Amino acid sequence: MKIYGKRKHLGFGYWEIEYKEFRPDGTLKQTGTEDFTAERWAKQVHSYSVHTWDGTRRMAGGQKWFDNLGIFWTDDAAAFRKYAKSVHADAADIQIRKIF
Numbered sequence: 001m002k003i004y005g006k007r008k009h010l011g012f013g014y015w016e017i018e019y020k021e022f023r024p025d026g027t028l029k030q031t032g033t034e035d036f037t038a039e040r041w042a043k044q045v046h047s048y049s050v051h052t053w054d055g056t057r058r059m060a061g062g063q064k065w066f067d068n069l070g071i072f073w074t075d076d077a078a079a080f081r082k083y084a085k086s087v088h089a090d091a092a093d094i095q096i097r098k099i100f
Helices: 038-044 077-087
Strands: 002-011 014-022 028-037 046-053 067-074 093-098
Touching: 002 028, 014 038, 028 038, 046 077, 067 077, 077 093
Parallel strands: none
Antiparallel strands: 002 014, 002 067, 014 028, 046 067, 046 093
């Protein structure tokens, strides 16, 4: 599974994007860059927002307040969900929301 990071514009519709590739157990396998066209990026890579809850209910209604950990881009949704849950195993609840 790859998690993508910073993008560098190479020209009209072309990007060079940094990535970190992880093994199934969550350890880092390698880092590097990959070239994408805007079309390939839209088809292959998806964005997810990760939110964690610490287990404390707040406000009068007992609402859960989730902390947003950021937006992540990945090419393998199932592996990313497993990775995020293992990295944030101490959280009482974790939500992974697809953005686009």
